[in-house]
Amino acid sequence: xxxxxxxxxxxxxxxxxxxxxxxxxxxxxxxxxxxxxxxxxxxxxxxxxxxxxxxxxxxxxxxxxxxxxxxxxxxxxxxxxxxxxxxxxxxxxxxxxxxxxxxxxxxxxxxxxxxxxxxxxxxxxxxxxxxxxxxxxxxxxxxxxxxxxxxxxxxxxxxxxxxxxxxxxxxxxxxxxxxxxxxxxxxxxxxxxxxxxxxxxxxxxxxxxxxxxxxxxxxxxxxxxxxxxxxxxxxxxxxxxxxxxxxxxxxxxxxxxxxxxxxxxxxxxxxxxxxxxxxxxxxxxxxxxxxxxxxxxxxxxxxxxxxxxxxxxxxxxxxxxxxxxxxxxxxxxxxxxxxxxxxxxxxxxxxxxxxxxxxxxxxxxxxxxxxxxxxxxxxxxxxxxxxxxxxxxxxxxxxxxxxxxxxxxxxxxxxxxxxxxxxxxxxxxxxxxxxxxxxxxxxxxxxxxxxxxxxxxxxxxxxxxxxxxxxxxxxxxxxxxxxxxxxxxxxxxxxxxxxx
Amino acid sequence: xxxxxxxxxxxxxxxxxxxxxxxxxxxxxxxxxxxxxxxxxxxxxxxxxxxxxxxxxxxxxxxxxxxxxxxxxxxxxxxxxxxxxxxxxxxxxxxxxxxxxxxxxxxxxxxxxxxxxxxxxxxxxxxxxxxxxxxxxxxxxxxxxxxxxxxxxxxxxxxxxxxxxxxxxxxxxxxxxxxxxxxxxxxxxxxxxxxxxxxxxxxxxxxxxxxxxxxxxxxxxxxxxxxxxxxxxxxxxxxxxxxxxxxxxxxxxxxxxxxxxxxxxxxxxxxxxxxxxxxxxxxxxxxxxxxxxxxxxxxxxxxxxxxxxxxxxxxxxxxxxxxxxxxxxxxxxxxxxxxxxxxxxxxxxxxxxxxxxxxxxxxxxxxxxxxxxxxxxxxxxxxxxxxxxxxxxxxxxxxxxxxxxxxxxxxxxxxxxxxxxxxxxxxxxxxxxxxxxxxxxxxxxxxxxxxxxxxxxxxxxxxxxxxxxxxxxxxxxxxxxxxxxx
Numbered sequence: 001x002x003x004x005x006x007x008x009x010x011x012x013x014x015x016x017x018x019x020x021x022x023x024x025x026x027x028x029x030x031x032x033x034x035x036x037x038x039x040x041x042x043x044x045x046x047x048x049x050x051x052x053x054x055x056x057x058x059x060x061x062x063x064x065x066x067x068x069x070x071x072x073x074x075x076x077x078x079x080x081x082x083x084x085x086x087x088x089x090x091x092x093x094x095x096x097x098x099x100x101x102x103x104x105x106x107x108x109x110x111x112x113x114x115x116x117x118x119x120x121x122x123x124x125x126x127x128x129x130x131x132x133x134x135x136x137x138x139x140x141x142x143x144x145x146x147x148x149x150x151x152x153x154x155x156x157x158x159x160x161x162x163x164x165x166x167x168x169x170x171x172x173x174x175x176x177x178x179x180x181x182x183x184x185x186x187x188x189x190x191x192x193x194x195x196x197x198x199x200x201x202x203x204x205x206x207x208x209x210x211x212x213x214x215x216x217x218x219x220x221x222x223x224x225x226x227x228x229x230x231x232x233x234x235x236x237x238x239x240x241x242x243x244x245x246x247x248x249x250x251x252x253x254x255x256x257x258x259x260x261x262x263x264x265x266x267x268x269x270x271x272x273x274x275x276x277x278x279x280x281x282x283x284x285x286x287x288x289x290x291x292x293x294x295x296x297x298x299x300x301x302x303x304x305x306x307x308x309x310x311x312x313x314x315x316x317x318x319x320x321x322x323x324x325x326x327x328x329x330x331x332x333x334x335x336x337x338x339x340x341x342x343x344x345x346x347x348x349x350x351x352x353x354x355x356x357x358x359x360x361x362x363x364x365x366x367x368x369x370x371x372x373x374x375x376x377x378x379x380x381x382x383x384x385x386x387x388x389x390x391x392x393x394x395x396x397x398x399x400x401x402x403x404x405x406x407x408x409x410x411x412x413x414x415x416x417x418x419x420x421x422x423x424x425x426x427x428x429x430x431x432x433x434x435x436x437x438x439x440x441x442x443x444x445x446x447x448x449x450x451x452x453x454x455x456x457x458x459x460x461x462x463x464x465x466x467x468x469x470x471x472x473x474x475x476x477x478x479x480x481x482x483x484x485x486x487x488x489x490x491x492x493x494x495x496x497x498x499x500x
Numbered sequence: 501x502x503x504x505x506x507x508x509x510x511x512x513x514x515x516x517x518x519x520x521x522x523x524x525x526x527x528x529x530x531x532x533x534x535x536x537x538x539x540x541x542x543x544x545x546x547x548x549x550x551x552x553x554x555x556x557x558x559x560x561x562x563x564x565x566x567x568x569x570x571x572x573x574x575x576x577x578x579x580x581x582x583x584x585x586x587x588x589x590x591x592x593x594x595x596x597x598x599x600x601x602x603x604x605x606x607x608x609x610x611x612x613x614x615x616x617x618x619x620x621x622x623x624x625x626x627x628x629x630x631x632x633x634x635x636x637x638x639x640x641x642x643x644x645x646x647x648x649x650x651x652x653x654x655x656x657x658x659x660x661x662x663x664x665x666x667x668x669x670x671x672x673x674x675x676x677x678x679x680x681x682x683x684x685x686x687x688x689x690x691x692x693x694x695x696x697x698x699x700x701x702x703x704x705x706x707x708x709x710x711x712x713x714x715x716x717x718x719x720x721x722x723x724x725x726x727x728x729x730x731x732x733x734x735x736x737x738x739x740x741x742x743x744x745x746x747x748x749x750x751x752x753x754x755x756x757x758x759x760x761x762x763x764x765x766x767x768x769x770x771x772x773x774x775x776x777x778x779x780x781x782x783x784x785x786x787x788x789x790x791x792x793x794x795x796x797x798x799x800x801x802x803x804x805x806x807x808x809x810x811x812x813x814x815x816x817x818x819x820x821x822x823x824x825x826x827x828x829x830x831x832x833x834x835x836x837x838x839x840x841x842x843x844x845x846x847x848x849x850x851x852x853x854x855x856x857x858x859x860x861x862x863x864x865x866x867x868x869x870x871x872x873x874x875x876x877x878x879x880x881x882x883x884x885x886x887x888x889x890x891x892x893x894x895x896x897x898x899x900x901x902x903x904x905x906x907x908x909x910x911x912x913x914x915x916x917x918x919x920x921x922x923x924x925x926x927x928x929x930x931x932x933x934x935x936x937x938x939x940x941x942x943x944x945x946x947x948x949x950x951x952x953x954x955x956x957x958x959x960x961x962x963x964x965x966x967x968x969x970x971x972x973x974x975x976x977x978x979x980x981x982x983x984x985x986x
Contacts, residue, residue: 080976081898147889154888157928162935169932176928180886181921187898188913191905 002046002053003071003087003138006039006097010131013038014124021120029115032108032123036130039101046070047094068489070094077144082194082204086140090493091486092343096137096270099350102472103262104130109465110358111255114365115163122163125155129259136267140208142190145275146183149231152264153179156256163253165364171244171251178244182234189227192220193279212278225280225287232276235268238328239298242321249317250370254361257313261320262354266346269327273342277334278494284332291332292415292422298325299429307436312360312370315440316353319396322429323349323404329426330411336491336498338414341407343487348395348403348476351469355392359385362462363444366455372440377449382457386445388466393437395473398430403476417499508561510549511575512615518542519608526601536590539604540583543611547579558985563687564628566621569982573831574618574754577838581747582611584842584961587953588849589739595853596647603643610636610743614751621762623676623686626755630669630715633748638662640743641736649855657735664728668718675711678704691763709765710774719752720808721801723781730793733801738852738859741797742845745804746838753834757815757827761986766819775816779912782809783919790926797859799926800844803885806919807837813900813916817907825906827983829899832975836884836892836968843961844881847874850954851945858945861930866938871946875934877962882927884965887920892968 013035017028045053055070072088089097107126115122132152139145153176161172190206197214198204205211216224234241245265249257277284299322306318323345330342362385363378364370379386395402398409408430416423458466476483492498506513522538550572558568565571586607593600613632620626642658644650680686682705683694695705714725721729733741765771786806793799811833818826851858851874868875884893897920904913941947950958968975 076973078973078976080973080980081902150889150894154883158935161932172932173925173928177921177924180888180924181917184917184920188901188905188917191898191901195902195905 001073002042002055003089003134004073004085006042006101007131007134007138009035009039009042010127010134014127014131017123017127018120021118025116025119028120028123029108029112032127033105035127036101036105036108040105043094043098043101046089047098068493072140077141080204081143081206083143083206084141085144086207087138087144088140089138090490091488092270092273092490093137095343095347095483095486096266097134099266099347100130100133100137100263102468103258103350103354106262106354106358106465106469107255107258109461110258110361111253112461113459114254114361118162122159125158126255126259128152128155129159130263133259133263133267137270141206142194142208142211142275143206145208146187146190149183149186149267150180152267153183156260156264159256159259160248160252163256164251165253166251167247168251171247174244175248178234178241182231182241185227186231189224189231192224192227196220208275214279216280221280221283222287225276225283228271228276228279229287229291232268232271233294233328235271236265236324236328237268237321238294238325239301239321242298242302245321246314246317249320249357250311250313254358254365257357257361258354261317261357262350265320265324266350269324269331269342269346272328272331273339273494277331281495285334288332288334289419292329292419295325295327295329295332296422296425296429298322298328299426300325300432303429303432303436307432307439310372312363312372312375312440312444313357314370315372315436316356316360319433319436320349320353322433323353323396323408325429326408326411326426329415329422330407333411333415333418334496335414335417336488336496337410338418339491339496340484340487341410341412341414343407344403344410344476344480344483345407347483348407348473351472351476352392352396352402352404355388355466355469356396358462358465359389359392362458367453372443374451375444375453376447376451377445378453379445380449381454384458384463386441388458389445390441391470392466392473393441397434397437401474401477403473403480406477406480504556504559505561507552507556508559508567509565510553511546511572511579512565512612512619514542514546514549515579515608515612515615518546519605519612522608523605526605530599530601532590532594532600535601535604536586539608540586542608543579543583543586547576547583550576560621561619564622564625565616565619567619568985570758570827570831570985571619571754573978573982574750574834575615577750577835578611578614578618578747581743581750581838581842582607582614584846584957585739585743585747587957588742588846589737590953591951592737592739592849592852593854595855596649598647603640606636606640606643607743610640611747614747617751618754620755621688621758623680623688626759627673627676629751629755630672630719633751634665634669637740637744637748638665640740641732643740644737644854647854652737652857653735654737657732660728660735661732664718668715668725671711672715675708675715678708678711682708688759688762691765695764706768706770709763709768709771712759713756713771713774716752716756717778720749720756720811721805722778722808722812723785723805724778726782726786726805729805730789730798730801733804734795734797734859737854738797738845738849738857741800742842742849745800745841745845749804749808750834750838753811753830757830760815761818761823761827766816772816772819775812776909776912779809779812779816780915782806782812783915784922787919787922787926791922793926794861795859796848796861796864796930797857799861799930800841803923803926804837804841806923807833807885809919810897810900810916811837813909813912814903816912817903817909820907820909821903823986824980824983826903827986828976828979829896829903831979831982832899832972833896835975836896836965839892839961839964839968840881840884843877843958843965844885846954846957846961847878847881850874850950850958851948856945861933863945864930864934866936867934867946869938870941870944874946874950874958877958878934879931880962880965882931884969886924886927890966890969892965892972894969895972 135148617629790802884891
């Protein structure tokens with residue numbers, strides 16, 4: 001039940017924030033903070049002291065599952081369709097839930113001073129998006145999964161459409177239509193899968209464990225897999241489905257960008273790991289070279305595009321696509337190192353991208369522009385901000401000792417065993433990353449302060465948030481084993497290639 | 501025997517009695533409140549009679565009508581819709597102090613026609629229902645024509661509907677004549693046996709069926725018989741538009757589905773091809789044309805064309821799959837669409853009256869901040885129409901996908917996805933407009949208190965959309981049991 005509580009608390013907190021706005025403008029954010037802290041407390045318990053929640057090995061219900069599941073909950077929802085509430089978390093799920101709750105707090109930190117209008121509705125949307133994401137990471141019934149997939153979409157639409165910047169209508173619409181249409185393809189695939197399972201087993205079921213190993217007729221499997229792939233590749237995003245992302249990121253308010261880059265993109269990667277490949281192992285492996293090629297193209301193409309941006313947030317958005325290319329590459333290598341690297345990249349990129357968007361958002365909040373041409377020499381004005389920017393930029397580039405390095409290195413290592421060409425090309429991406437990242441530091445923080453910009457340096461809340469994320473990245477970089485150990489059983493149960 | 505018949509026909513009898521009582525009361529005392537109250541009461545009473553009817557089902561009440569769970573479901577839906585329309589109509593017409601009592605008589609006769617249509621098992625009852633519904637609707641659409649200051653162009657809309665409806669009525673009648681001439685029966689479920697007995701028929705029977713389908717397609721506003729829809733939707737008073745969008749469609753759909761399934765007409769390839777073309781064209785053109793609208797009623801009109809196209813997918817799937825699933829899905833979708841449309845028109849109705857209708861998209865700018873309750877209802881409706889989870893529309897879409905996948909209708913499913921993608925755009929645009937910062941309006945129609953009746957409709961329908969989206973299981977049970985007869 002603990003997983004359901006995580007979600008219910010967020011839903012309830014959202015409604016609480018909405019109601020609280022009538023009392024005071026400040027109260028909703030306090031409620032949001034309390035809600036997230038409560039969730040964080042539960043997540044920490046799950047991670048470090050599962051026994052206190054009654055989560056021991058052996059307390060599991062039997063759903064015909066494979067792998068080591070820490071929590072599984074199941075009850076009926078729409079029995080006529082074989083739809084049930086199945087929630088479960090294993091090591092991989094737990095890592096991502098922890099990431100979600102933590103970055104939820106970070107985005108709350110970035111909203112703390114920025115969002116002043118209609119705060120109740122804002123925090124409502126924020127918490128509901130997070131609830132949807134946790135639902136996505138824990139739902140093990142494909143119908144339920146699709147349900148949460150959409151639940152996280154609508155509040156995000158509102159966040160962009162109401163609190164976004166100058167071109168928000170276009171960006172919000174594009175975001176919604178891309179995700180929704182690809183989602184519909186996934187729904188269709190889910191139904192086809194369930195239908196063939198029904199034909200062979202005689203009962204309708206959308207349970208993940210029931211659908212694993214469903215035999216699909218020759219030719220059908222590929223198309224069904226493609227439906228899932230397109231939905232997840234759109235969310236990830238991978239070229240050529242990445243088009244919505246630069247608009248959505250640059251137009252969203254800072255907390256929205258943080259959630260988008262830090263968490264929402266990871267749902268796509270999670271979907272690939274959890275669903276696309278395990279449900280369709282054979283066609284997926286046949287498709288892997290294509291997917292890896294898409295990954296390489298994503299890395300190189302968007303790195304180049306990022307380099308030519310003048311809009312700071314757009315630049316960071318494109319770098320996100322580039323980093324997600326590594327995730328795609330690692331996942332489709334389907335080797336232990338590759339997938340572990342993808343998971344590490346997901347976590348580390350969640351931190352570094354969230355931090356960079358917070359910095360870019362903080363800058364925009366202070367000087368009302370995102371154009372790098374108008375900036376310059378800001379180190380002198382805001383040295384703390386400059387330091388943070390440098391730290392997280394270097395992290396994103398892949399400095400050894402920080403989480404991103406571990407992730408991307410493992411991806412390359414895993415990929416190399418499958419395709420040395422792909423690994424070599426992707427490695428070029430890491431070089432280009434240094435170029436486009438450092439140019440940000442150069443243009444924004446070095447050089448001459450042409451427009452005589454002057455503003456307040458980072459506030460206490462911001463420094464606190466950045467500090468936490470720094471600690472996180474250092475932990476990932478210096479002691480990655482703690483995370484690799486968590487995701488390993490999951491990957492083993494999915495049949496990832498392990499080399500001795 | 502006769503006592504059973506009376507119980508069976510109780511709903512229809514109650515409706516008739518109410519019609520007569522309302523008519524006589526109008527003759528004695530003209531009082532808008534009294535008459536609308538009587539109408540709602542009478543409709544409510546006839547709705548409740550289903551408690552007595554249910555235990556004795558199914559029974560053929562004369563040769564013409566069949567009362568079974570299926571027809572009872574649609575009758576209840578129709579009567580509930582009529583109650584909602586009566587609740588919307590009272591505040592709408594209350595503003596001008598003219599004589600509006602006849603509206604409720606028309607509403608009653610139209611509803612009676614719709615119920616007869618939903619229960620019909622015979623071409624005679626079919627025609628009787630269609631005409632009773634149609635003739636009442638001509639007058640209802642043009643109803644505000646007698647007012648000094650009427651909101652729209654009701655006469656234009658009324659005449660358009662009259663002429664086109666009469667034309668398709670004639671086509672339908674000819675189709676019925678052809679069918680009867682070749683197989684010699686007018687009872688729906690006697691058709692398959694008669695067909696077999698008649699042997700080789702040539703194309704005439706199919707042409708007859710297609711002509712009847714054309715008549716139904718007109719009422720359901722499927723492309724290419726949709727031309728009237730936007731103009732009539734726009735010109736009619738809002739409550740009447742709501743009636744057209746819900747009751748009239750539900751009744752026609754109920755009888756069409758029964759006719760197609762009972763007569764095995766779906767076994768003819770030509771029928772499938774024609775229906776497929778209509779479905780695909782409706783989904784695509786309905787959604788495309790909706791993009792161009794800046795009037796919310798017209799937008800709903802085009803969106804209804806698209807939604808009827810979605811529904812048709814399930815009907816076509818019935819040729820490949822178990823008919824029961826198709827009936828279940830169609831009934832669910834119709835129920836969902838019914839509730840969504842009523843809620844949507846109730847929102848327009850809440851800010852409109854017979855002198856001025858606020859139905860331009862620009863009238864909805866900033867509604868979220870001006871009157872958040874109304875906009876939440878409308879957002880819920882739009883998301884449901886777009887098929888987003890947590891709403892009834894999603895479960896409906898789920899049914900369409902399921903029956904499409906089982907029937908292997910890949911072409912139609914592709915059209916469905918393309919159509920829905922286009923549809924998202926205009927639903928979202930309206931939502932976006934409502935989220936825009938509000939301008940200060942000197943005379944904000946949304947600032948007025950919402951009349952109680954309208955609020956009841958808004959609350960009930962929104963609750964329905966959410967409830968069906970979150971806990972569909974009980975309703976699915978009901979629908980499965982009614983569909984098992986097919």
